[in-house]
Amino acid sequence: xxxxxxxxxxTQYWFARANPWGEPYPALLMxxxxxxxxxxxxxxxxxxxxxxxxxxxxxxESVPLRTxxxxxxxxxxxxxxxxxxxxxxxxxxxxxxxxxSLRELLKRHVVPGLPLRxxxxxxxxxxxxxxxxxxxxxxxxxxxxxxxxxxxxxxxxDTYVWQADRWIRxxxxxxxxxxxx
Amino acid sequence: MDPPADSSPLVGRTTINPRRGALTRWMFEEYLIGERSxxxxxxxxxxxxxxxxxxxYVWLTAFxxxxxxxxxxxxxxxxxxxxEWVLWLLLGATVxxxxxxxxxxxxxxxxxxxxxxxLVGNSFEYSLGKINHDILVLMVLLTMSFSGWGRRYSVDAxxxxxxxxxxxxxxxxxxxxxxxxxxxxxxxxKALTGWLDPxxxxxxxxxxxxxxxxxxxxLAGRLALDHTSALTWEALDWATVILELSFLPAAFSRRAxxxxxxxxxxxxxxxxxxxxIPFHLNALAYGxxxxxxxxxxxxxxxxxxxxxxxxxxxxxGWSILVAGIAITALYGMTGNTLVLLLGTLGDGxxxxxxxxxxxxxxxxxxxxxxxIVGQLGVGRRRRRLQxxxxxxxxxPLVLFDGVCGMCNRAVDxxxxxxxxxxxxxxALQSAAGQAALTRHGLSADYSDSMVLIxxxxxxxxxxxxxxxxxxxxxxxxxxxxxxxxxxxxRDLVYDFVAAHRYRWFGxxxxxxxxxxxxxxxxxx
Numbered sequence: 218x219x220x221x222x223x224x225x226x227x228t229q230y231w232f233a234r235a236n237p238w239g240e241p242y243p244a245l246l247m248x249x250x251x252x253x254x255x256x257x258x259x260x261x262x263x264x265x266x267x268x269x270x271x272x273x274x275x276x277x278e279s280v281p282l283r284t285x286x287x288x289x290x291x292x293x294x295x296x297x298x299x300x301x302x303x304x305x306x307x308x309x310x311x312x313x314x315x316x317x318s319l320r321e322l323l324k325r326h327v328v329p330g331l332p333l334r335x336x337x338x339x340x341x342x343x344x345x346x347x348x349x350x351x352x353x354x355x356x357x358x359x360x361x362x363x364x365x366x367x368x369x370x371x372x373x374x375d376t377y378v379w380q381a382d383r384w385i386r387x388x389x390x391x392x393x394x395x396x397x398x
Numbered sequence: 399m400d401p402p403a404d405s406s407p408l409v410g411r412t413t414i415n416p417r418r419g420a421l422t423r424w425m426f427e428e429y430l431i432g433e434r435s436x437x438x439x440x441x442x443x444x445x446x447x448x449x450x451x452x453x454x455y456v457w458l459t460a461f462x463x464x465x466x467x468x469x470x471x472x473x474x475x476x477x478x479x480x481x482e483w484v485l486w487l488l489l490g491a492t493v494x495x496x497x498x499x500x501x502x503x504x505x506x507x508x509x510x511x512x513x514x515x516x517l518v519g520n521s522f523e524y525s526l527g528k529i530n531h532d533i534l535v536l537m538v539l540l541t542m543s544f545s546g547w548g549r550r551y552s553v554d555a556x557x558x559x560x561x562x563x564x565x566x567x568x569x570x571x572x573x574x575x576x577x578x579x580x581x582x583x584x585x586x587x588k589a590l591t592g593w594l595d596p597x598x599x600x601x602x603x604x605x606x607x608x609x610x611x612x613x614x615x616x617l618a619g620r621l622a623l624d625h626t627s628a629l630t631w632e633a634l635d636w637a638t639v640i641l642e643l644s645f646l647p648a649a650f651s652r653r654a655x656x657x658x659x660x661x662x663x664x665x666x667x668x669x670x671x672x673x674x675i676p677f678h679l680n681a682l683a684y685g686x687x688x689x690x691x692x693x694x695x696x697x698x699x700x701x702x703x704x705x706x707x708x709x710x711x712x713x714x715g716w717s718i719l720v721a722g723i724a725i726t727a728l729y730g731m732t733g734n735t736l737v738l739l740l741g742t743l744g745d746g747x748x749x750x751x752x753x754x755x756x757x758x759x760x761x762x763x764x765x766x767x768x769x770i771v772g773q774l775g776v777g778r779r780r781r782r783l784q785x786x787x788x789x790x791x792x793x794p795l796v797l798f799d800g801v802c803g804m805c806n807r808a809v810d811x812x813x814x815x816x817x818x819x820x821x822x823x824x825a826l827q828s829a830a831g832q833a834a835l836t837r838h839g840l841s842a843d844y845s846d847s848m849v850l851i852x853x854x855x856x857x858x859x860x861x862x863x864x865x866x867x868x869x870x871x872x873x874x875x876x877x878x879x880x881x882x883x884x885x886x887x888r889d890l891v892y893d894f895v896a897a898h899r900y901r902w903f904g905x906x907x908x909x910x911x912x913x914x915x916x917x918x919x920x921x922x
Contacts, residue, residue: 219425222572226579241470242524243517247580247642248531249587250604261603263611283613288460289526291674295612296527300467330474330525334467338527345464377606384623386610 238331239338262376265388266298269371270356273364285355301348302370304392305341344396353398370394420886420893423859428885429570429652431689432854434701436542437502437550438690443538444500446682449736450754451535452493453729455485455519461526468525472518479522488519489729494722501713502552509543534683537576542686545569551704553713570652570686577683578649581662585642593639599631601638608673619672641665650884652687657882659684660766663758676751681758688761692855793822794869795921796862797834797849800825800909804899805848813916815870823920825909830921847896860888 233244268280286294324332356365372392378385463478495512513536548554593600608614648654666677732738740746798805809823824831832842838856850862857865868878912920
């Protein structure tokens with residue numbers, strides 16, 4: 218059994234990094250926290266999101282992502298926002314595989330969650346009607362008695378630089394999503 | 399030489415095959431610890447889950463299926479999140495099974511069922527784009543279910559009709575390997591993606607990201623960002639990678655695992671207080687390797703109370719289920735009760751996580767303090783007084799091959815340096831030696847290595863030599879840190895010398911006869 222585990226552990230590590238669907242669950246992996254680095258001057262960058270709600274009376278309010286997704290664990294909120302509230306490239310129009318191929322049948326009937334994942338994480342066909350409906354409900358909960366007419370989600374790349382004994386944020390607007398309610 | 403009457407037998411103490419190789423010894427013997435210690439680990443695990451792990455799953459009902467994007471795994475078999483009642487059922491089942499684990503009710507089946515239900519629940523919870531890396535909880539539940547952690551302080555221990563299943567020493571070794579690999583999987587990508595590059599400070603980048611982007615503005619994070627030099631950040635990058643990679647080699651020695659885990663709990667605490675990323679469940683996994691009985695001398699005063707907890711006799715399956723449903727309902731109405739109570743002091747959730755991070759640090763601090771005090775001589779003088787005023791069985795006993803020239807020279811070496819009169823000696827072939835071997839699960843013809851018996855502990859091979867050197871005091875004790883070398887490696891050297899000892903140092907016709915002065919120190 219030990220020998221089997223010793224063989225399986227590196228294999229699943231390789232598979233987790235090499236397969237096209239991303240990290241599987243369950244897998245015996247710890248977070249790598251790779252990729253984001255700073256130079257010697259502390260320059261670091263990361264993605265941020267700002268949410269602005271417009272109301273029928275012409276006023277606007279900013280809503281932190283943590284507040285919007287309050288019932289989710291804090292570890293999940295950015296990933297959830299990226300799934301449902303971030304514009305991405307449109308899905309490819311032509312499908313290379315025949316819908317009746319074994320691969321497509323498996324995807325559709327055995328592991329339907331995998332194509333869903335690809336569609337929601339990699340591609341974007343506009344805000345899902347269920348997401349819009351959820352946003353309407355959420356606005357009523359957060360702002361009872363006020364009529365929210367639009368939610369704008371702005372995605373930026375923030376770069377932090379250490380200058381004159383303090384951190385300076387340089388924000389570059391990357392994407393914007395307008396959801397009429 | 400009899401161990402104390404209430405001593406906890408080593409789990410899996412069937413007769414140990416003396417011919418086992420170093421790797422086999424690691425798998426089956428390195429992680430043998432007492433049943434009481436395992437039971438403490440079980441109780442701690444259940445309490446941890448109740449305090450930190452729930453409520454879960456039901457929050458998913460607040461989100462529509464457009465958030466559903468499952469990873470490759472169980473969640474991929476579904477198109478949508480399960481109905482609300484399934485999520486409540488999962489929460490109720492996991493809470494009830496955790497209660498059953500706490501009281502040790504059908505402990506092995508309970509542990510395995512809890513693993514399965516948690517796996518299912520987690521598969522849905524991690525289908526919203528984010529996998530939390532708490533897989534070690536599942537590994538703890540899975541491996542420890544086979545460790546015999548239900549043999550004490552449990553309903554199982556009280557049920558004569560269904561005695562708990564026999565236990566083994568390998569599950570902890572397996573858990574050590576799994577923890578070692580898991581941490582290695584964190585360290586390796588760091589090493590390969592620039593953490594060790596002197597021109598980058600990755601730890602600082604992650605702190606910045608958490609502080610500003612994830613909106614986790616901690617006081618410690620602010621201080622670290624404003625007052626830590628680039629050189630210090632780079633040193634932290636290196637320390638992080640080295641610490642994470644060192645778990646895998648450390649898995650081959652329980653002592654090394656405890657040392658690395660002890661350092662890691664402070665590392666995890668620092669991560670929490672700067673970035674609010676709570677990795678306290680890792681501390682739970684490291685805690686499985688602690689021999690609670692021996693790590694904390696005061697433990698025994700609690701032992702009697704736990705062993706005779708009257709409530710354990712009255713626990714039935716239905717009462718666990720009722721309690722589980724009640725707690726689940728409470729979670730549904732108020733959230734985690736502990737958070738609610740701590741909320742009267744401030745941010746209840748933050749305080750809860752902070753306590754979970756600080757508690758292991760405190761325990762490690764206590765253990766290290768206890769060890770330092772012992773090394774400074776306070777404890778040694780006390781033990782010496784105890785040894786002089788108590789029965790001879792209190793002295794560490796060295797069992798040696800009486801006809802081996804090298805072993806006899808080693809005994810002379812120890813005798814000459816044991817000015818504190820700490821050790822007693824017996825030939826493996828003597829009546830006292832044979833009795834001690836049998837008592838510790840070794841076969842009567844054992845002659846593979848020197849054996850050191852301290853109380854109910856039994857050290858062999860290089861571990862015995864290093865423990866003897868430690869007890870001789872300075873300068874010999876300076877060699878003791880070699881225990882951090884994985885036993886399979888250091889035992890390779892030991893085995894090689896032991897296999898050639900007769901050829902190199904000769905074989906005596908008969909066991910030595912101690913001199914009149916030595917006689918009091920040799921058992922017949």
